Every structure is written in structure tokens, then in C-alpha cells.
Amino acid sequence: MTGIQLGGIDYVILIVYFIFVLGIGWALKRYMKTSSDFFMSGHAIPAWVAGLAFLGANLGAQEMIGMAASGAKYGIMTSHFYWVGAIPAMFFVGVFMMPFYYGSKARSVPEYLKLRFDEKTRTFNAASFAIMTLFSSGISMHALAKLLNLLLGWDYHVSLWISAAIVLIYIYLGGLTSAIYNEVIQFFLIVLGFAPIVFLGLKDIGGWAGMTAQLDKVAASQNFPPGTWTHSWTPLATATGNPLGIDWFGMAMGLGFVLSFGYWCTDFLVVQRAMAANSMSAARRTPLIAAVPKMLFPFLIIVPGMIAMALTMKGGGFALPVKGDSFDYDMAMPAMLSHYFPHGMLGLGLTALMASFMSGMAGNVTAFNTVWTYDLYQGHINRKASDSHLLWMGRATTVVGILLSLVTAYLAQQFNNIMDFLQLVFAFVNAPLFATFLLGMFWRRTTGNGAFFGLLGGTMGAAICQGLTISREAHGIVGIKGGWLAQMFGMPPVHTYYSDMALSFWTAIFAWTFCFVITIAISLMTKANKTDSELTGLVYSLTPKPAEEAVAWYLQPMKFGLFVVALAVALNALFF
Amino acid sequence: MNLDIRLPLGLMFGIMGLILAGYGLASGDRAMAGGEVINLNLWWGLVLLVFGGGMLFLARGSIQKS
Numbered sequence: 063m064t065g066i067q068l069g070g071i072d073y074v075i076l077i078v079y080f081i082f083v084l085g086i087g088w089a090l091k092r093y094m095k096t097s098s099d100f101f102m103s104g105h106a107i108p109a110w111v112a113g114l115a116f117l118g119a120n121l122g123a124q125e126m127i128g129m130a131a132s133g134a135k136y137g138i139m140t141s142h143f144y145w146v147g148a149i150p151a152m153f154f155v156g157v158f159m160m161p162f163y164y165g166s167k168a169r170s171v172p173e174y175l176k177l178r179f180d181e182k183t184r185t186f187n188a189a190s191f192a193i194m195t196l197f198s199s200g201i202s203m204h205a206l207a208k209l210l211n212l213l214l215g216w217d218y219h220v221s222l223w224i225s226a227a228i229v230l231i232y233i234y235l236g237g238l239t240s241a242i243y244n245e246v247i248q249f250f251l252i253v254l255g256f257a258p259i260v261f262l263g264l265k266d267i268g269g270w271a272g273m274t275a276q277l278d279k280v281a282a283s284q285n286f287p288p289g290t291w292t293h294s295w296t297p298l299a300t301a302t303g304n305p306l307g308i309d310w311f312g313m314a315m316g317l318g319f320v321l322s323f324g325y326w327c328t329d330f331l332v333v334q335r336a337m338a339a340n341s342m343s344a345a346r347r348t349p350l351i352a353a354v355p356k357m358l359f360p361f362l363i364i365v366p367g368m369i370a371m372a373l374t375m376k377g378g379g380f381a382l383p384v385k386g387d388s389f390d391y392d393m394a395m396p397a398m399l400s401h402y403f404p405h406g407m408l409g410l411g412l413t414a415l416m417a418s419f420m421s422g423m424a425g426n427v428t429a430f431n432t433v434w435t436y437d438l439y440q441g442h443i444n445r446k447a448s449d450s451h452l453l454w455m456g457r458a459t460t461v462v463g464i465l466l467s468l469v470t471a472y473l474a475q476q477f478n479n480i481m482d483f484l485q486l487v488f489a490f491v492n493a494p495l496f497a498t499f500l501l502g503m504f505w506r507r508t509t510g511n512g513a514f515f516g517l518l519g520g521t522m523g524a525a526i527c528q529g530l531t532i533s534r535e536a537h538g539i540v541g542i543k544g545g546w547l548a549q550m551f552g553m554p555p556v557h558t559y560y561s562d563m564a565l566s567f568w569t570a571i572f573a574w575t576f577c578f579v580i581t582i583a584i585s586l587m588t589k590a591n592k593t594d595s596e597l598t599g600l601v602y603s604l605t606p607k608p609a610e611e612a613v614a615w616y617l618q619p620m621k622f623g624l625f626v627v628a629l630a631v632a633l634n635a636l637f638f
Numbered sequence: 639m640n641l642d643i644r645l646p647l648g649l650m651f652g653i654m655g656l657i658l659a660g661y662g663l664a665s666g667d668r669a670m671a672g673g674e675v676i677n678l679n680l681w682w683g684l685v686l687l688v689f690g691g692g693m694l695f696l697a698r699g700s701i702q703k704s
Binding site for chain 2: 085239247250
């Protein structure tokens with residue numbers, strides 16, 4: 063990768079951003095009076111702000127770099143991560159689940175599990191979630207520092223510590239509100255910073271038709287039929303007919319149902335943004351508002367990757383950097399930035415990229431400090447802690463969380479495609495979780511023991527399935543790509559998946575099924591540990607239907623939600 | 639919350655827009671696409687300026703309060 067030389071003007075743009083980031087933290091400091099202000103923004107965030115933050119919190123390193131990389135590597139099929147892997151789940155969490163999250167007065171997702179089930183289920187979830195957020199935060203920081211080193215020649219350690227320090231300062235001062243405001247700023251920075259790339263790139267390649275012509279050549283060079291890069295569903299007829307190595311069922315069930323619902327509906331990182339909204343109606347609209355830009359993001363993030371691939375195929379001017387014997391797909395977006403943007407705009411694009419990494423980190427840290435303080439510290443260590451002590455603990459945890467993220471950043475290994483790895487982690491921890499919530503919210507008979515052992519069984523089931531099977535892309539090397547358990551027993555893997563992605567999607571499907579079945583079986587064998595009155599507000603059949611709020615009809619969650627789903631269906635049809 | 643997010647949004651993008659548009663007028667840094675030379679800094683700086691101005695316009699209520 064040839065480096066980018068930043069000019070003075072680029073640094074000016076970057077500095078303006080940093081001044082505002084820190085300034086917002088400083089301006090919010092005086093409003094942080096109680097732990098509720100710090101951890102839940104005092105339930106005072108308007109719906110549109112919560113909605114954009116809901117989206118921004120998820121818009122971290124894996125998305126900006128990984129999705130453009132996948133666009134180059136796999137084409138428009140990558141949009142399944144949006145149109146299939148996000149929108150239906152966002153609809154479900156907003157319309158059906160938010161009444162229980164927001165209405166239960168739980169302060170976190172694990173706390174809902176305590177109210178609905180019991181302490182051990184909450185603790186299991188809180189602990190696994192805390193570890194996962196630290197890990198994600200560290201990966202985000204590592205990726206940022208590595209990128210800055212590669213692109214700009216900045217020192218890895220200096221980049222790591224400076225970005226950590228900035229995130230630390232603004233969360234320490236302004237808590238969740240600071241994180242949310244910065245996520246909104248980051249959202250607009252990404253849209254306004256990257257949109258010209260799409261415009262210039264399409265102009266260069268000769269529009270959508272010009273791009274398709276080049277991508278058909280890419281498909282042919284890998285023995286796939288024309289249209290493989292520009293159609294989202296047709297190539298999924300068989301797992302061998304597309305570069306993802308997965309078929310439509312694995313895609314729809316693994317990503318569209320299990321992984322996506324597991325993430326958007328139960329991950330406290332995103333749900334926390336909706337819980338900070340200023341009313342039940344606003345909380346329910348939060349994921350739906352987020353869904354609208356979310357489904358348009360493929361055009362902003364995936365299409366530049368596709369253009370990069372097409373331009374490389376066309377030759378002359380732009381070429382994707384090469385790493386070893388293949389393209390360095392992760393460089394697709396940075397390479398496009400440096401190719402098209404003159405100084406000035408380059409600063410803006412780079413600022414958008416840095417903002418996305420930093421707010422990815424910040425989102426994890428705010429979720430971590432809340433879960434630690436409310437669920438682990440107040441739940442186990444100091445039950446009688448005063449509110450001012452909890453506020454102090456939140457700030458202290460922010461410092462510790464950042465330091466631990468630095469540790470995980472240094473531990474973070476280098477993977478070919480960050481997304482594949484994160485999907486695998488989510489498969490173990492998140493995939494079974496949605497079964498627990500689904501049963502907990504919609505089947506009153508689910509018991510605490512059922513939920514706990516279901517979760518445990520689901521996570522273990524995920525590990526067992528992953529260990530017994532292997533991905534073809536592992537090339538026989540057991541470990542992260544499966545096969546380790548089979549090797550332990552001295553036998554060959556029971557099944558070889560066509561790709562890493564197929565392995566993680568199917569692992570998730572099994573994990574969810576294990577959890578679902580075990581939870582039902584144990585619930586039927588154990589006595590209910592909560593009375594019906596204790597479950598009011600937590601379970602669908604025992605909760606009065608929320609009256610349609612006094613908002614305009616198009617703002618009512620169900621109607622707004624159906625509009626969002628219709629739009630997503632139309633996009634899928636358009637690129638079928 | 640007592641700080642209207644549209645205020646920092648408007649200010650930040652307004653300032654960035656002014657800087658970019660000014661730089662686009664003053665310098666020779668241009669974008670190239672499809673054989674055309676585009677003064678991207680100027681045009682996109684103006685877009686940011688309009689966006690920032692729009693945000694400040696929406697935030698006018700909370701500006702008056704403070």
C-alpha cells in the first residue's frame with residue numbers, strides 16, 4: 063500500500079472534529095448529576111437522535127472497512143448483511159420487543175433477564191457480554207491504529223493511545239449522552255464524507271452498467287456466471303455457485319434470523335441507545351428510524367468496494383493493493399479515498415473513518431461500564447451502593463474499560479476479514495441469546511432454570527458444532543475455522559463447509575436450536591420461579607397492549623415498521 | 639437533554655464547509671473522474687455549509703433559549 067501524504071488542510075479538518083468531540087463532552091459534563099444521567103442519558107434522548115446513534119454504535123471498524131472489503135470480494139451479495147441481516151430484526155425489536163425493554167424499567171439488557179428469570183441468567187449474560195464488548199472495543203482500536211500506521215505512517219502505539227485517550231475523555235465527562243452525540247456526528251460524517259466517492263467512482267467506471275460489465279469479468283475469472291457480483295439472491299441457489307460459499311437457506315436462517323436477531327434484538331450495545339429515548343413511543347421508533355439509513359448504506363459502503371474491484375479489472379489508474387497472492391480487500395475503502403479525494407476532502411474522508419472507529423470503541427465502553435456498574439458491581443459486590451457512588455463507579459469503569467480494551471487491542475490477532483471473525487464470536491455468545499429472549503418475552507411458562515441452562519447449552523452446543531466441523535477455507539488447519547474438537551477425538555471433521563461464513567452461520571443456527579429446545583425442555587420440567595404479577599410488563603401475554611400513543615399515524619411503530627419492511631423487500635427485489 | 643445536538647452538528651459542518659470551500663477557491667487541488675477535473679473541495683464544501691446552516695436553522699429555538 064502506497065501511503066497517503068496528508069496536507070495541512072487535512073489536519074485542520076481533523077482538528078476541527080476533535081475539538082467538537084471533546085467540546086461536546088465538556089459541555090455535557092454539568093448535566094451528569096445522577097447515575098441515570100451517566101448510564102441512560104436520563105431517558106431524555108429524542109427519537110431521531112437515539113435512532114441515528116442506534117445505527118452509529120454499530121458502525122464501527124468492521125463495517126466501514128469490512129463491508130467495503132466484502133463488496134469487492136463478493137459484490138452486492140454483501141447487502142444481505144443489511145437487507146436481510148438487519149432490517150427484519152430492527153423491525154422486530156422496535157415493534158415487538160421494545161415495550162418489554164422500555165416498559166420493564168430495566169436499566170440494561172442483563173437486568174431484564176434478572177427481572178424476567180433470575181440472578182444467574184443475568185450474571186451469565188452480563189459477564190459474557192462484558193468480555194465481548196472489551197474484545198470488540200480492542201479490535202476496533204487495533205484496526206484503527208493499524209490502518210493509520212499503514213496509510214499515514216503514524217506510529218501504531220501513539221495512534222492507539224491517543225484515540226483511546228480521546229474516547230476516554232469524552233465518555234468520562236459526558237457518559238452515554240456524549241457517546242450518543244458523537245455517534246450522531248459520526249453518522250453524518252460518514253454520509254457526507256463518503257458520498258462523493260460513490261459519485262466519482264461511478265462516473266469513472268461508466269455508471270452502474272460500466273461497473274456490471276467489469277464485475278462480470280471478475281466473476282468469469284473465478285468461474286462464476288455473469289451477474290454473480292451484481293445480484294443478491296440468484297447466485298445463492300447453491301453454496302458452490304457464489305463466492306460466499308453459502309446457500310439461500312443458510313443465509314436466511316443463519317444471518318437473517320439467528321445472528322441478526324441475536325445482535326439487534328439482544329445486544330445491549332445497540333438496545334442501550336433505544337432505552338435512552340425519552341418515551342416509549344420514541345424507544346420503539348428508535349430501531350425503525352435507524353433502519354431507513356441502514357438499508358441505504360450498502361450504496362455508500364458496499365458499492366465503493368464493488369467500484370474498486372471493477373476499476374481494478376478495467377485497469378488504468380486505480381488498482382486494489384495486493385497482499386501476498388491475493389488482493390488486500392480491506393484496503394478497498396482507504397484506497398478509494400486516497401485515489402479520488404484531493405487534500406481537504408481527504409481530511410474529511412479520513413476524519414469520517416477515524417470517527418467510525420472511535421465511536422465503535424465508545425459504544426462498547428459505554429455498554430461495558432453500564433453492565434459492570436449495574437449488573438455486576440451493584441448486583442454482586444455492593445448491593446447498597448448509593449447513586450453518587452454508582453456515578454463514580456461508572457467513571458472509574460470507563461477508565462478501566464479503556465485500559466482493558468488497550469490490552470485486548472494488543473492481543474488482537476490479524477484476520478483476513480474482520481467480519482468473519484466477529485460473526486464467529488457472535489455465534490457462540492449471541493446466537494443462543496435470542497432464543498432465550500423470544501421464549502422469555504412470549505412464553506410465560508419459561509423458567510429461570512430453563513433460560514440459564516438453555517443459554518449454557520446453546521453456547522456449548524455452538525462450540526461443539528464448530529469444533530466438530532471445519533471450513534474448506536481452513537485448508538485443513540484446525541482452530542478458529544473449526545475442527546479442533548474432532549482432532550481432539552482423533553477423527554476427521556464430520557462436515558466440511560464451503561466457506562468460513564457458512565461455518566459460522568450454521569454454527570449459529572445450531573446454537574439457537576440447542577438453546578431453544580433445552581430451554582423449553584427444562585422449563586417444562588421445572589417450576590415457574592416468578593408469579594404472574596411479577597411478570598407483568600415483562601411477558602407478552604401478561605402485559606396490557608401499549609395504547610397507540612398520541613403521535614401522528616405515520617409515526618406509530620407498527621405502521622412505520624411495515625413501511626420499513628416494505629422498503630427492504632423492494633430493495634431485495636430490485637437486486638434479486 | 640439540555641444540549642441540542644443540532645447546535646454542534648450545525649457549527650461543525652458549517653465550519654468544515656467554509657474551510658473546504660475556501661481551500662477549494664484558493665488552491666489547485668482537484669478531483670479527477672471520468673476525464674473531468676472537478677473542484678470537489680469547493681462544491682462539497684458548499685454542500686456541508688448548506689447542511690450545517692440547515693441544522694443551525696432547526697436548532698434556532700434552543701439557541702434563543704441559551
